[in-house]
Amino acid sequence: MLSDDTVLTQILNSHYLDDLRAHSMSDLRSMRTNCDEVECSLSFSRRLLHGRIDIVEDELVRRTQGRVSTPSDLVARLPKILSDSVATPPESTQGSRMVRSMTTAVAQRHEENVEDLLGLSTNDISKTDEESLKRALATMRDREQEVSQRRKVLHQRLDAIQAEMARRYRDGEADVASLLMTE
Numbered sequence: 001m002l003s004d005d006t007v008l009t010q011i012l013n014s015h016y017l018d019d020l021r022a023h024s025m026s027d028l029r030s031m032r033t034n035c036d037e038v039e040c041s042l043s044f045s046r047r048l049l050h051g052r053i054d055i056v057e058d059e060l061v062r063r064t065q066g067r068v069s070t071p072s073d074l075v076a077r078l079p080k081i082l083s084d085s086v087a088t089p090p091e092s093t094q095g096s097r098m099v100r101s102m103t104t105a106v107a108q109r110h111e112e113n114v115e116d117l118l119g120l121s122t123n124d125i126s127k128t129d130e131e132s133l134k135r136a137l138a139t140m141r142d143r144e145q146e147v148s149q150r151r152k153v154l155h156q157r158l159d160a161i162q163a164e165m166a167r168r169y170r171d172g173e174a175d176v177a178s179l180l181m182t183e
Contacts, residue, residue: 008038011157012150020164025174028165035158042151049144054081056137059125069126 010016011034020028055074058081062069125133168174 007034008042008150008154011035011038012153016157017160020160023164025165025168028161032158032161032165035154035161039151039154039158042147042154046144046147046151049140049147051082053137053140053144055125056133056140060130060133060137063130071126074126 016031023031055078058077059069059074128136165174169176
């Protein structure tokens with residue numbers, strides 16, 4: 001099995017969608033599945049980054065107000081910090097994708113990658129100096145932008161594959177009854 005990074009590199013290749021009409025329906029389904037799996041992984045990473053960004057921003061605001069944080073203060077504030085980031089305007093949910101599941105091992109790997117990027121664990125935030133937090137915040141924001149850009153391209157690829165599949169069903173090139181047998 002290929003890693004998410006390898007599959008993502010293949011999907012983001014400018015030739016990935018070349019001659020979609022030449023691919024079999026089975027190939028298109030496989031391409032769609034690969035896109036869905038990688039999208040799930042990128043979405044999870046992005047959500048982790050958003051959460052960590054919100055936590056670090058909250059800590060930096062708290063420090064500008066002269067408040068001293070302890071690990072237990074941070075833990076107590078987590079529900080409020082993270083719930084504030086969940087509120088999204090309705091237009092941002094347009095075109096949202098179905099959430100897929102991932103294994104615990106994959107989720108753990110993403111968690112570790114984000115903590116490596118941050119350079120400290122969430123438990124250490126209250127003990128970290130302000131400059132280190134600002135650097136970590138800038139790094140996470142940059143990484144979130146990269147992940148968002150990759151997701152955007154991935155969604156374009158997925159939309160093109162879906163459109164080709166729909167065209168085949170609409171034009172009678174694919175048998176709709178086969179959907180019940182193969183999916």
